[in-house]
Amino acid sequence: MPHALLLGAFVVASPSAGAVLIENGTTITISSAHPKTDYTLRTGATLNIEGGTADQVSSNASNLNINKGNTAEIFGLNGSVLTLSGATVTGTVGSGVGIELHQSEATISAGSTVISDGIGLKAMQNLGASTGSTFNVSDSTIIGTTAGAQASGHSTLNFTNSHVEATGEGSAGLILFSADVTAKNSKIIGADNGIRVFRNGSTNPKEGNIVLDGTSVQGVTGSAILVDGAGRKIPDVNLDIINGSTLLAGNNLLLDVTGGATANVNVLESHLEGNIKMSGESTGNLDFTHGFLTGDVIAEAGSTARITLDKASVFTGNVDNIESVAINNASRWNMKGDNRVGTLDLHDGTVDFGSSTPGTFYQLNAEHLSGQGTFVMDVDMAQNLGDKLNVTGDATGSHSLLVTATGADPVTDPANLTLVHIASGDATFGLANAAPRVDQGTYSYALESKSDGAGGTEWYLGANKKISPSTSSVLALFNTAPTVWYGELSSLRSRMGELRFDGGQSGFWMRSYGNKFNVSESTGLAYKQTQYGFSLGADAPLPIGDGQWLVGVLGGTSKSDLDLSRGTSGTVKSYYVGAYTTWLDQSSGYYVDAVLKFNRFNNEANVSMSDGVRAKGSYDNVGLGASAEFGRHIKLDDGYFIEPFAQVAGVVIQAKDYDLDNGMEAEGDRTRSLLGKAGMTAGRNVALKNGAIVQPYIRAAMVHEFAKNIEVQVNNNVFNNDLSGSRAEFGAGLAVSVTSNLQVHADFDYGNGKNIEQPWGANVGLRYSW
Numbered sequence: 168m169p170h171a172l173l174l175g176a177f178v179v180a181s182p183s184a185g186a187v188l189i190e191n192g193t194t195i196t197i198s199s200a201h202p203k204t205d206y207t208l209r210t211g212a213t214l215n216i217e218g219g220t221a222d223q224v225s226s227n228a229s230n231l232n233i234n235k236g237n238t239a240e241i242f243g244l245n246g247s248v249l250t251l252s253g254a255t256v257t258g259t260v261g262s263g264v265g266i267e268l269h270q271s272e273a274t275i276s277a278g279s280t281v282i283s284d285g286i287g288l289k290a291m292q293n294l295g296a297s298t299g300s301t302f303n304v305s306d307s308t309i310i311g312t313t314a315g316a317q318a319s320g321h322s323t324l325n326f327t328n329s330h331v332e333a334t335g336e337g338s339a340g341l342i343l344f345s346a347d348v349t350a351k352n353s354k355i356i357g358a359d360n361g362i363r364v365f366r367n368g369s370t371n372p373k374e375g376n377i378v379l380d381g382t383s384v385q386g387v388t389g390s391a392i393l394v395d396g397a398g399r400k401i402p403d404v405n406l407d408i409i410n411g412s413t414l415l416a417g418n419n420l421l422l423d424v425t426g427g428a429t430a431n432v433n434v435l436e437s438h439l440e441g442n443i444k445m446s447g448e449s450t451g452n453l454d455f456t457h458g459f460l461t462g463d464v465i466a467e468a469g470s471t472a473r474i475t476l477d478k479a480s481v482f483t484g485n486v487d488n489i490e491s492v493a494i495n496n497a498s499r500w501n502m503k504g505d506n507r508v509g510t511l512d513l514h515d516g517t518v519d520f521g522s523s524t525p526g527t528f529y530q531l532n533a534e535h536l537s538g539q540g541t542f543v544m545d546v547d548m549a550q551n552l553g554d555k556l557n558v559t560g561d562a563t564g565s566h567s568l569l570v571t572a573t574g575a576d577p578v579t580d581p582a583n584l585t586l587v588h589i590a591s592g593d594a595t596f597g598l599a600n601a602a603p604r605v606d607q608g609t610y611s612y613a614l615e616s617k618s619d620g621a622g623g624t625e626w627y628l629g630a631n632k633k634i635s636p637s638t639s640s641v642l643a644l645f646n647t648a649p650t651v652w653y654g655e656l657s658s659l660r661s662r663m664g665e666l667r668f669d670g671g672q673s674g675f676w677m678r679s680y681g682n683k684f685n686v687s688e689s690t691g692l693a694y695k696q697t698q699y700g701f702s703l704g705a706d707a708p709l710p711i712g713d714g715q716w717l718v719g720v721l722g723g724t725s726k727s728d729l730d731l732s733r734g735t736s737g738t739v740k741s742y743y744v745g746a747y748t749t750w751l752d753q754s755s756g757y758y759v760d761a762v763l764k765f766n767r768f769n770n771e772a773n774v775s776m777s778d779g780v781r782a783k784g785s786y787d788n789v790g791l792g793a794s795a796e797f798g799r800h801i802k803l804d805d806g807y808f809i810e811p812f813a814q815v816a817g818v819v820i821q822a823k824d825y826d827l828d829n830g831m832e833a834e835g836d837r838t839r840s841l842l843g844k845a846g847m848t849a850g851r852n853v854a855l856k857n858g859a860i861v862q863p864y865i866r867a868a869m870v871h872e873f874a875k876n877i878e879v880q881v882n883n884n885v886f887n888n889d890l891s892g893s894r895a896e897f898g899a900g901l902a903v904s905v906t907s908n909l910q911v912h913a914d915f916d917y918g919n920g921k922n923i924e925q926p927w928g929a930n931v932g933l934r935y936s937w
Contacts, residue, residue, distance in 0.1 A: 894920020
């Protein structure tokens with residue numbers, strides 16, 4: 168026989184007698200001490216479940232509060248308000264739902280769980296109504312077999328830090344009928360689709376709005392998001408994918424828009440990997456704001472797609488039957504194959520044709536081109552192949568071509584390789600990076616244009632060529648070793664004034680020096696060389712003959728920086744040792760100074776190519792040279808003197824072959840230099856009161872380089888490094904005998920001639936004798 172339970176002030180029937188009815192305006196609370204049963208709430212009633220358990224709960228314009236309690240299905244009707252905190256709801260096969268709302272609202276939080284054999288959450292609207300139901304879910308888990316959640320038009324789903332999943336075959340994490348969804352820091356998973364969007368079946372149709380904020384949506388076997396208008400030209404859905412949200416698709420289709428639907432997609436600060444497709448006369452408007460897509464965008468026949476990239480967005484993939492592509496504000500399209508678009512509009516945007524596979528080139532066909540942008544293109548002029556932009560209609564705007572540079576030579580006329588063709592319009596094309604030419608091996612080629620004979624224009628790499636920066640770096644490095652060698656030698660010659668002070672005693676000396684050389688354009692190669700170095704040595708009298716012979720050893724190092732055009736540079740590090748002998752005849756003033764010096768050179772080229780890529784190459788070689796100078800120190804009255812002199816110097820530098828990492832091959836013959844010099848030094852010895860002697864002097868000389876025809880091969884093209892010719896040199900210096908044992912010295916030089924100018928040369932140092 169049924170028994171009774173006392174709940175608050177009311178006596179109700181036991182579970183065997185049927186559901187507990189909570190009348191209008193009544194509030195009851197149950198806990199774990201109360202038996203499990205069904206509850207029905209009438210208008211204005213309130214049921215509080217505090218750790219208790221209930222079966223099915225039906226609420227009509229009432230309030231249900233569950234705190235760490237358990238129930239079976241929950242139905243909320245006509246403005247009911249449900250609040251679940253740490254609750255568990257388990258839907259049965261019979262009901263097919265966990266929580267179902269009609270014109271009601273539910274808040275689910277604090278680790279609540281809703282599990283259903285059908286739909287986890289179901290938000291509905293009454294027939295013909297313009298308002299639906301709302302679920303606010305945070306820090307909770309929703310699982311269903313058919314759908315994690317389903318919502319009608321005018322209904323709203325809000326998820327925060329939550330997990331929504333559908334596990335049954337063919338299921339979707341969310342099924343939406345033009346509903347509004349906001350998911351923040353959540354996961355939405357469906358065994359087939361992550362989200363499905365269908366038309367709103369009510370008499371008050373509306374657009375659906377989906378905001379994915381830091382959220383992952385996954386279709387395990389199917390598309391991440393399916394928008395299906397069912398052939399009725401709706402729904403329209405606005406989809407925001409923002410703040411690091413991701414889409415995962417088992418069929419690699421992130422967004423599938425079909426059945427005449429329209430999807431307006433905004434991707435902000437998010438990376439997507441997979442394809443997007445429009446079919447069945449559907450439309451996709453894809454806007455990326457610092458967003459990223461790696462995949463293809465496909466519009467089947469009868470469908471439309473538009474892509475806009477803004478604020479450094481990047482699209483890597485191909486398009487098919489796309490109406491328009493707009494690339495703005497440092498955004499970029501990286502093509503992965505041949506492509507065709509309707510309208511291509513660029514405003515500080517870039518289209519990169521570049522393939523990661525060598526020898527693979529793409530063509531972009533556009534019906535219309537406008538704006539201002541950059542096209543990054545690969546060419547292989549050795550194979551007469553390259554990327555191509557083809558505008559079949561009108562082209563306007565000012566655009567740049569960034570053509571990949573190489574160190575390998577073409578084998579065909581570059582004028583035969585068209586980079587751009589436009590059928591009509593006043594568009595202009597130039598080279599990017601303010602580069603005047605495109606580097607293609609030994610030479611750089613200018614971009615030229617010509618009429619196609621049918622009212623259009625073609626742009627191609629013309630025959631107007633100059634040697635490339637890569638070639639310049641090769642020639643300059645092979646050219647530099649002799650000037651490096653002579654620059655180092657200047658520090659040894661400046662000792663002569665010091666030697667006369669100490670009368671040929673044993674001594675130790677050191678020098679710091681620098682030189683600047685400008686090689687003129689007349690040589691076929693213009694560059695600037697700046698050298699800094701340090702030398703030191705020691706010598707002693709040689710007790711033979713009249714006892715005025717000195718022999719010594721020296722060593723040192725220098726670094727020369729080469730400055731070529733367009734940011735190309737080179738470096739030569741030199742290390743050297745040598746021996747020298749000096750003969751001084753104090754009575755007659757005659758002297759002989761001879762040097763033998765061995766060098767090791769570390770050479771490095773750093774090439775800035777026309778496409779902004781840096782190329783490098785390096786090699787080591789050695790050199791051996793000698794110098795002999797003969798002169799006479801002639802004393803005049805009042806401490807003045809003159810010193811006519813003649814010098815012969817020569818050096819031989821080892822031949823070397825090396826490659827740059829851009830494919831250029833360089834072969835240098837043995838470098839030789841033979842220098843003759845004749846000149847005069849004039850000065851005066853001034854004795855100071857403290858016993859010091861100051862010797863200021865000036866010097867003038869004529870120099871002639873005799874060596875010619877030093878061949879260098881660059882990619883089998885022969886060049887002649889010829890610096891032969893004459894130049895004048897002028898100098899001034901000061902030698903000071905501070906004490907009988909210590910002398911200091913400073914020397915400054917200037918030279919100018921046919922091929923080389925020396926704007927300045929300087930060395931300072933000291934000698935200590937004993």
